[in-house]
Amino acid sequence: MPTTLTAFADVTTSDSALRRFLHGLPGVDAVGLEARAASLGTRSIKTTAKAYAIDLAISMIDLTTLEGADTPGKVRALSAKAVHPDPTDRTTPMTAAVCVYPDMVATAKAALNGADVKVASVATAFPAGRAALPVKLADTRDAVAAGADEIDMVIDRGAFLAGRYLETYELIKAVKEACARPDGSAARLKVIFETGELSTYDNIRRASWIGMLAGADFIKTSTGKVGVNATPANTLLMLEAVRDFKAQTGIQIGVKPAGGIRTTKDAIKFLVLVNETVGEDWLSNTWFRFGASSLLNDLLMQRQKLSTGRYSGPDYVTVD
Amino acid sequence: MASLFEYAPAPESRSVVDIAPSYGLFIDGEFTDAADGKVFKTVSPSSEEVLSEVAQAGAADVDRAVKAARKAFEKWSALPGSERAKYLFRIARIIQERSRELAVLETLDNGKPIKETRDADLPLVAAHFFYYAGWADKLDHAGYGANPRPLGVAGQVIPWNFPLLMLAWKIAPALATGNTVVLKPAETTPLSALFFADICRQAGLPKGVVNILTGYGDAGAALVEHPDVNKVAFTGSTAVGKAIARSIAGTDKKVTLELGGKGANIVFDDAPIDQAVEGIVNGIFFNQGQVCCAGSRLLVQESIHDELLDSLKRRLSTLRLGDPLDKNTDIGAINSAEQLARITALADTGEAEGAERWSPACELPSAGYWFAPTLFSNVTQAHTVARDEIFGPVLSVLTFRTPDEAVAKANNSQYGLSAGIWTEKGSRILAVANQLRAGVVWANTFNKFDPTSPFGGYKESGFGREGGRHGLEAYLDV
Amino acid sequence: MSESSVRLNVFKTYKLYVGGKFPRSESGRVYEVSDSKGKWLANAPLSSRKDARDAVVAARKAFGGWAAATAYNRGQILYRIAEMLEGRREQFVREVGDAEGLSKSKAAAVVDAAIDRWVWYAGWTDKIGQIAGGANPVAGPFFNLSTPEPTGVVTVVAPQDSSFLGLVSVIAPVIATGNTVVVIASEKAPLPALSLGEVLATSDLPGGVVNILSGKAAEMGPHLASHQDVNAIDLAGADPALAKELEIAAADNLKRVLRPQPVDDWSADPGTSRMTAFLETKTVWHPTGSLGAGGSSY
Known part of the structure; x- marks a missing residue:
C-alpha cells in the first residue's frame, strides 16, 4: 500500500519546515528540462494514433472564456459548442468543461442543460489574486453555490515570491474547504500557479508540491493572462511532480496546462508528454485538461481532414 | 498491456535515397574498381538486407589513391585559403540540401535511429564543414604563427559508429588547412562516404583532393604505413591505435588518435x-x-x-x-x-x-x-x-x-x-x-x-584534438 | 709557495637528484666523466632501470601537488630557480666550459641563456592557459571552456651536446605547465645536469617535480618508454635508432611522444611548442539556459 499524506504531516507545521522541505526537492536544470520536452516534441504521431489523440484532446478541453466583455449570450454559445463542437459531425466528443467567471456559472449550467460537460469557474480574485482572504473564499463559495463543478483558483504569487510558503499552502487549504457542498460532495479544485510569474523552474516545482500537499485535485500552469503561459517544459515539470507525488503518497493529481496552446500539433505534443512521463493513468479528462479556446477549432479542422482527406478551412468550423 | 495511445508506425520514406547496386573506389575524381577486382557486400544491420556491393581496396589501390592525393596536393595547397574556403562552404551547403537523403542512407547502413541521423549526425556534419570552411583563409590568426603550412597527404581511417560525422571531423580540417586526403570508411558502413564522394563531385572539388577507399583493416594498415602519407588520423579501437602508433614510429608522420573510453x-x-x-x-x-x-x-x-x-x-x-x-x-x-x-x-x-x-x-x-x-x-x-x-x-x-x-x-x-x-x-x-x-x-x-569544441582523450583514449581551433594543429606543420 | 702549502681542493661527489633527495645509484655503479680533451672530471652515477623506476614513483607522487599549484606559484618557483642559478653562475660557467669544451666567455653566454630561459618559462606559467585555451562559442545554451592541463609524468632524454642550455630548454617547458619530469642527462656530459639538481633543491621546487638521472639513455630509456605510469616522452637526445625503439615502446600505453628535432641553436626563441607538446586539452560543457522559465522559447 502506498503511504499517504501523513508522511508529509511534519512538512507543513511551520513556515521554516515547509521552506526546508521545498528547498530540499531536487533542483531543475532548465536546459535539460527544455531539451527533454523538445525531444518528446519530435515524436511523430500519425494515422490511427493521431485520430485517437485528436478526440482525446477535444475531450480534455476546458473551453474557456474569461473576458470582461463576457455576456450570457457569449457563454451560451460557448456551452453549445462544448456539447457539439462540430455540428456537422455528431461523433465528435464533447469537451471536458466550459470555464467561466463565477457570475457566469449559472448561465453556463443552464445552457449545458444536463449534458456531460462540467462547469469550471475561476475564483479567488482571478487572475491577479490580489484580494483579502475572505473575499477569495466568498468568491469560491459563490461559484460553488451557483453550480460550479470545478474551481480554478490562483495562488498568491506575491506571498510565494516573498517566501511565505505556508501562507500559500494555507490559502489553498482554505479554498479547498470552500469547495465543499452542503451534501458532502465538493467541487474539484484546480490550483493555478501562474508559472510565468514564478519565473524559475525550481519555483514551479516547489509551488507544485505546495499545491499537492494542500489538497489540489489539479495543478494548473497559468491564467492565460500573462506573457508566458503553458509551455511543454513547465508542463513536463508539473507532470514529473504529480508522478513523484503519486509514487510517494498513492494520491493521483491532475495537470492542466492553460494558455498558448492553439494548434493540434501543440496539443499532441502535450499528450506525448503525458504518455511518456506519467503514462496512460493520466490519459483521460479526469486527470489532464487543456485550458484553451481557439485550440478546439484547429482540432476540429484536423479531425475533418482525417475523415474527409481534404484540408479544412475556418469557414467549416464555428466561430463563437 | 498495449497503451491506449500506442503510436502508429511513422517510417521515414526510403524513397529519398537511391542506392546503386554497386560502387567503386573514389580515386582521383573517378569511381573505379579495385585493382584485383575484389568486392564486398554492405548490409542493413536492422534487417540484414544487402544494400549494395562495394569495391574492396587493396595495397595497390592505396598506392594509387596516395599518388592521386600527392599530385593534387601541389595545387590544392597553393590555392588561396579563401578559395579553399569556398569549396568547403559549397560542400557544407550541399550536405544541408541533401541531409534527409544522407540521414536515411546513414540509418540504413548503420542501423541507428533516423531521429539521431536527422537531428544529430547530419546537422553536425554540415556544421563541421561550415566551421572549418571559415578557417581556411584565417590560418595566420590561429595561433600557430604566420603562414602555417599543411602537412601533405592525410591518411584517415574512420569507424562505423558515426560514419559521416567522423568523415567530416577528418576531412573538413584537413582540406581547410590545405592537405589532401585518402579516407577509408569502416567496412560495415561504406555508403555515406561514397555519397560524400558524389558531393565532392557536385561541389566541383578538384580531382584527387579527396579519395575514398572502401575496404577492410588491411587497406587501413596499408594506408597508414604508406611512405608517402604525411599525416595519419585514426578513430577507432585502442588496440588498433597502439598498432598504428608502433607502425609510424621513427617516421615523420604526424598522428592523431581518437580511441576508446569508459566514461x-x-x-x-x-x-x-x-x-x-x-x-x-x-x-x-x-x-x-x-x-x-x-x-x-x-x-x-x-x-x-x-x-x-x-x-x-x-x-x-x-x-x-x-x-x-x-x-x-x-x-x-x-x-x-x-x-x-x-x-x-x-x-x-x-x-x-x-x-x-x-x-x-x-x-x-x-x-x-x-x-x-x-x-x-x-x-x-x-x-x-x-x-x-x-x-x-x-x-x-x-x-x-x-x-x-x-x-x-x-x-x-x-x-x-x-x-x-x-x-x-x-x-x-x-x-x-x-x-x-x-x-x-x-x-x-x-x-x-x-564543431567549435575540441574533442579528444587523455591516456589510452588517444591524443590530439578534433574540433575547434585546436583541431587545426593536427593538420599543420607546427 | 712550497708543495706542502698547496691546498688540496675538495672534489664533489656527483649524485642523482630524485624525489628531492640526492641518492647514489642503487646499483652502486659509476662511470668516468671527462672533459672535451679527455681529462677526468668526476665519476657520475651510472643509473639503473631501478633508479629510473624510483624516479617515476617520485615524479608521480609529486604530480598532483605540482599540477594543482597555482600558475602564479609555479612561476615564482621557476623564477627562483633563475635567481639561484644566477648566484652560482661561476660554478656553472666552469662546469659547462669543461663539459662542452667552451671558452669561458662562450660558456658564460650559454649559462646566461639558460638562466634567461628559466625566466622566460617562469613568465609563461600563468599565460599558456590563456593562449592554449579559451571559451568555445557552441551553438546551444552551453558555456564551453577548453583548458590546457599537464599530461602527467614526462620522461625526457636530454640533448647530448648541449648539456646545460639544452637540458634547461627541455625540462623547463615540461614543468612550467605542471608536469613532473624524469630526465636522463647527457650521457657524456652529465655534470651540469647533476649540479642543477642542487639548484633545484634550494629553489622551493617540491621534491620529485624534477628527477635527474645520469647514465645511459639506451639502458634506462626502454624501461621508461614502456613504463605504464609514464604519460609522455621527449626524445630530444635520442639517436634515430633509439628514438624509434623508444617510440615503439611508448605505444604500449599511448604516451605522447615528442620526436627528436634538429636544433642548431638552443639559444633561439623556443616558442611554445615544447609546452603544448605535453598539455592535454580538457573541454568542459555546462548548461547556461535562461534565467527563468518565463524566457523559454516555447
Whole structure:
C-alpha cells in the first residue's frame, strides 16, 4: 500500500519546515528540462494514433472564456459548442468543461442543460489574486453555490515570491474547504500557479508540491493572462511532480496546462508528454485538461481532414 | 498491456535515397574498381538486407589513391585559403540540401535511429564543414604563427559508429588547412562516404583532393604505413591505435588518435534528478551505446542509489526499440553481427561475475542485430563490465560515498575520454571537473558535440584534438 | 709557495637528484666523466632501470601537488630557480666550459641563456592557459571552456651536446605547465645536469617535480618508454635508432611522444611548442539556459 499524506504531516507545521522541505526537492536544470520536452516534441504521431489523440484532446478541453466583455449570450454559445463542437459531425466528443467567471456559472449550467460537460469557474480574485482572504473564499463559495463543478483558483504569487510558503499552502487549504457542498460532495479544485510569474523552474516545482500537499485535485500552469503561459517544459515539470507525488503518497493529481496552446500539433505534443512521463493513468479528462479556446477549432479542422482527406478551412468550423 | 495511445508506425520514406547496386573506389575524381577486382557486400544491420556491393581496396589501390592525393596536393595547397574556403562552404551547403537523403542512407547502413541521423549526425556534419570552411583563409590568426603550412597527404581511417560525422571531423580540417586526403570508411558502413564522394563531385572539388577507399583493416594498415602519407588520423579501437602508433614510429608522420573510453557519469545526491536520468539515458543509449565517449559507468552517490535506479528503470521502460527508420524509434540496431557478439559476450561476463542484470521488457525484431538496453547494478571497479569498453547499450552502475571517492573511481581507468558530473552545486562541478582526467567533461548534460569544441582523450583514449581551433594543429606543420 | 702549502681542493661527489633527495645509484655503479680533451672530471652515477623506476614513483607522487599549484606559484618557483642559478653562475660557467669544451666567455653566454630561459618559462606559467585555451562559442545554451592541463609524468632524454642550455630548454617547458619530469642527462656530459639538481633543491621546487638521472639513455630509456605510469616522452637526445625503439615502446600505453628535432641553436626563441607538446586539452560543457522559465522559447 502506498503511504499517504501523513508522511508529509511534519512538512507543513511551520513556515521554516515547509521552506526546508521545498528547498530540499531536487533542483531543475532548465536546459535539460527544455531539451527533454523538445525531444518528446519530435515524436511523430500519425494515422490511427493521431485520430485517437485528436478526440482525446477535444475531450480534455476546458473551453474557456474569461473576458470582461463576457455576456450570457457569449457563454451560451460557448456551452453549445462544448456539447457539439462540430455540428456537422455528431461523433465528435464533447469537451471536458466550459470555464467561466463565477457570475457566469449559472448561465453556463443552464445552457449545458444536463449534458456531460462540467462547469469550471475561476475564483479567488482571478487572475491577479490580489484580494483579502475572505473575499477569495466568498468568491469560491459563490461559484460553488451557483453550480460550479470545478474551481480554478490562483495562488498568491506575491506571498510565494516573498517566501511565505505556508501562507500559500494555507490559502489553498482554505479554498479547498470552500469547495465543499452542503451534501458532502465538493467541487474539484484546480490550483493555478501562474508559472510565468514564478519565473524559475525550481519555483514551479516547489509551488507544485505546495499545491499537492494542500489538497489540489489539479495543478494548473497559468491564467492565460500573462506573457508566458503553458509551455511543454513547465508542463513536463508539473507532470514529473504529480508522478513523484503519486509514487510517494498513492494520491493521483491532475495537470492542466492553460494558455498558448492553439494548434493540434501543440496539443499532441502535450499528450506525448503525458504518455511518456506519467503514462496512460493520466490519459483521460479526469486527470489532464487543456485550458484553451481557439485550440478546439484547429482540432476540429484536423479531425475533418482525417475523415474527409481534404484540408479544412475556418469557414467549416464555428466561430463563437 | 498495449497503451491506449500506442503510436502508429511513422517510417521515414526510403524513397529519398537511391542506392546503386554497386560502387567503386573514389580515386582521383573517378569511381573505379579495385585493382584485383575484389568486392564486398554492405548490409542493413536492422534487417540484414544487402544494400549494395562495394569495391574492396587493396595495397595497390592505396598506392594509387596516395599518388592521386600527392599530385593534387601541389595545387590544392597553393590555392588561396579563401578559395579553399569556398569549396568547403559549397560542400557544407550541399550536405544541408541533401541531409534527409544522407540521414536515411546513414540509418540504413548503420542501423541507428533516423531521429539521431536527422537531428544529430547530419546537422553536425554540415556544421563541421561550415566551421572549418571559415578557417581556411584565417590560418595566420590561429595561433600557430604566420603562414602555417599543411602537412601533405592525410591518411584517415574512420569507424562505423558515426560514419559521416567522423568523415567530416577528418576531412573538413584537413582540406581547410590545405592537405589532401585518402579516407577509408569502416567496412560495415561504406555508403555515406561514397555519397560524400558524389558531393565532392557536385561541389566541383578538384580531382584527387579527396579519395575514398572502401575496404577492410588491411587497406587501413596499408594506408597508414604508406611512405608517402604525411599525416595519419585514426578513430577507432585502442588496440588498433597502439598498432598504428608502433607502425609510424621513427617516421615523420604526424598522428592523431581518437580511441576508446569508459566514461564515468557521476551523479551526486544534490543532482537535478529528472535531468540526470535523461543524461544517463542519453549518455549510454545514444547510438546504442556505440560511442567512444559514452557514459558507460554510472557512479551514483550511495545515498540516492535506490531512488535513482528506480527512476532510471522506469525511464528505460519507455524507450522504443525497433525499426530505425521509424521516427519514434529511440534504440536502433547494433551495427554488425561481430559487434553484437562482443556486446553479448561482455554482458554475459558481467552476469557470470555476479553483477545484477536488468533490461526493460522489450521485444527484439527477429531479423537483424539487436541488443536490449541493459543495466548492471552491484558492479564494482573489479568487474569486467566496469573496466572494459563494451561499445553497446550496457550501463554499469557503481556507487561512491564522497566526491574524492567519485573522482578516484572515475579516474581509475586506462582511458580518459569523457566524464559527466551531475550536481546543483556550482563549485563542486568546477572542483570535480578539475580533478577528472578526461578530455571532455559534461556538467549537467552529456553527449553534446559542436564543431567549435575540441574533442579528444587523455591516456589510452588517444591524443590530439578534433574540433575547434585546436583541431587545426593536427593538420599543420607546427 | 712550497708543495706542502698547496691546498688540496675538495672534489664533489656527483649524485642523482630524485624525489628531492640526492641518492647514489642503487646499483652502486659509476662511470668516468671527462672533459672535451679527455681529462677526468668526476665519476657520475651510472643509473639503473631501478633508479629510473624510483624516479617515476617520485615524479608521480609529486604530480598532483605540482599540477594543482597555482600558475602564479609555479612561476615564482621557476623564477627562483633563475635567481639561484644566477648566484652560482661561476660554478656553472666552469662546469659547462669543461663539459662542452667552451671558452669561458662562450660558456658564460650559454649559462646566461639558460638562466634567461628559466625566466622566460617562469613568465609563461600563468599565460599558456590563456593562449592554449579559451571559451568555445557552441551553438546551444552551453558555456564551453577548453583548458590546457599537464599530461602527467614526462620522461625526457636530454640533448647530448648541449648539456646545460639544452637540458634547461627541455625540462623547463615540461614543468612550467605542471608536469613532473624524469630526465636522463647527457650521457657524456652529465655534470651540469647533476649540479642543477642542487639548484633545484634550494629553489622551493617540491621534491620529485624534477628527477635527474645520469647514465645511459639506451639502458634506462626502454624501461621508461614502456613504463605504464609514464604519460609522455621527449626524445630530444635520442639517436634515430633509439628514438624509434623508444617510440615503439611508448605505444604500449599511448604516451605522447615528442620526436627528436634538429636544433642548431638552443639559444633561439623556443616558442611554445615544447609546452603544448605535453598539455592535454580538457573541454568542459555546462548548461547556461535562461534565467527563468518565463524566457523559454516555447
